[in-house]
Amino acid sequence: MSSAGQSTVPFTIPSVSGEVSDAVVKVLDSGWITTGPQTAAFEQEFADYLGAAHVVAVASCTTALELCLRGLELPPGSAVLTPSLTFCGAINAILHAGHRPVLVDIDEDTLVPSPETVAAAAARVKPAAMIVQNQGGYPVDVAALAEAAGLDRTRVVEDAAHGPGAARGGKPVGAESFAACFSFYATKNMPIGEGGAIATSDEGLQEKVRAMRLHGMSKDSWKRYLPGGSWRYDVKQVGLKANMTDVQASIGRAQLAALPEWQRRRAEIVAAYDAAFRDLPGLTLPQRNLGGIQHAWHLYQVRVPDRDAISAELEAAGVSTSVHFIPANQMTSYRDILGADECARVPVTDRVGEELLSLPLYPGLTPDGQDRVIAALTEALRTRS
Known part of the structure; x- marks a missing residue:
């Protein structure tokens, strides 16, 4: 609870x-x-x-x-x-x-x-x-x-x-x-x-x-x-x-x-997130549907400062999140295989990877559940503005 x-x-x-x-x-x-x-x-x-x-x-x-x-x-x-x-x-x-x-x-x-x-x-x-x-x-x-x-x-x-x-x-x-x-x-x-x-x-x-x-x-x-x-x-x-x-x-x-109806529901949830988060300071929204692109919205990935702390605050507020992904170059086994020089070749990945946070997004997410996600993230970011 x-x-x-x-x-x-x-x-x-x-x-x-x-x-x-x-x-x-x-x-x-x-x-x-x-x-x-x-x-x-x-x-x-x-x-x-x-x-x-x-x-x-x-x-x-x-x-x-x-x-x-x-x-x-x-x-x-x-x-x-x-x-x-x-x-x-x-x-x-x-x-x-x-x-x-x-x-x-x-x-x-x-x-x-x-x-x-x-x-x-x-x-x-x-x-x-x-x-x-x-x-x-x-x-x-x-x-x-x-x-x-x-x-x-x-x-x-x-x-x-x-x-x-x-x-x-x-x-x-x-x-x-x-x-x-x-x-x-x-x-x-x-x-x-x-x-x-x-x-x-x-x-x-x-x-x-x-x-x-x-x-x-x-x-x-x-x-x-x-x-x-x-x-x-x-x-x-x-x-x-x-x-x-x-x-x-x-x-x-x-x-x-059932997939087409599930995809329609995902798009509804994304639209609600977009409207709630559009002007929230410190938040970068996910990729947009531009230039003939239709996003599948498997994930709603935002970028936030102090990601790990914000994730913990959302969990305390009853909202589970995830991260996609920990970059491969930061994993022990791949660093051993590829070497430090190769793993240093992706600076944007390293920087952005520390900011990514995936929010709940699935067809069964209720309006009340989404409101709780929005409220929790809004509160976490406003305390940092």
């Missing part, structure tokens, strides 16, 4: 469609619960939602990133550009694929790399590939960043973990991507609990990652055990155990149907 005797406003609560329970029961009763017809149906429906040519469902966004990097068949130890303001899983995917992360600084207005920061990083090395991230749901300009890196689009992997619902120029994130990787983790806009997907316009890449998600086997168990199927299979390229199950896929199909 907070000091006022009220229950805490959680940072997030997963949204669950009313159709999920029935969908899961049907799968459990079907006699087939691993990768099979539900997974295939979910892949097609998510591809239709995005307007993508192909979707391959996998175990997580992290494994999606690794599978795509493996699918590029780069020489071992290749330099892969990545923002440092990212989740550790994205850095791990580069390392697990056998490559070397090269850190890229951000633009402080958008919280994503700019063509200038990408070009500066590319000038230090000759990158073989790049991971770009839609931070908080802000859709990056993939073409501009690829050009700045001197890379063909077929060497760019999009971390779209925050991307469902985002669009640029009227095209959803993932619609025309060579490789866009999505997350269905419990906190995401379309939560399954765990799970991910790869959207690609490339037939060859989808064939590779489809095989590699199941050890590199030429046929999954559904194809082997169908009437008339054969137990015989081949392994042409070493893969991972990274498939999605039909239980997960059935949840995903129900959640996908």
Whole structure:
């Protein structure tokens, strides 16, 4: 309980469609619960939602990133550009694929790399590939960043973990991507609990990652055990155990149907935050929807002075917050791997990273809960003005 005797406003609560329970029961009763017809149906429906040519469902966004990097068949130890303001899983995917992360600084207005920061990083090395991230749901300009890196689009992997619902120029994130990787983790806009997907316009890449998600086997168990199927299979390229199950896929199909309404609700909450915070001193609001950009609003990230103390004050007032993200260059393991010189290459990330604070933003956030968030942050900042 907070000091006022009220229950805490959680940072997030997963949204669950009313159709999920029935969908899961049907799968459990079907006699087939691993990768099979539900997974295939979910892949097609998510591809239709995005307007993508192909979707391959996998175990997580992290494994999606690794599978795509493996699918590029780069020489071992290749330099892969990545923002440092990212989740550790994205850095791990580069390392697990056998490559070397090269850190890229951000633009402080958008919280994503700019063509200038990408070009500066590319000038230090000759990158073989790049991971770009839609931070908080802000859709990056993939073409501009690829050009700045001197890379063909077929060497760019999009971390779209925050991307469902985002669009640029009227095209959803993932619609025309060579490789866009999505997350269905419990906190995401379309939560399954765990799970991910790869959207690609490339037939060859989808064939590779489809095989590699199941050890590199030429046929999954559904194809082997169908009437008339054969137990015989081949392994042409070493893969991972990274498939999605039909239980997960059935949840995903129900959640996908509810996603548009959830996105509408997120936009309502963001509009209320914007109106309340617009003139609040000491506060920098999140990236704006400008120039044909449709933000997915996975996160409402503000920048505040004295961030850690303000976060503690909000917690005492019964409002939970989070930070996205602790920059990778500040993590012990990555500092050991990359070295101090590389980790010093992202000064804007280091400065902005100390100011970022993510406020509660989820479809189930009540008007009363949002009022409490607004009141708590307003009070914390006014005592500092």
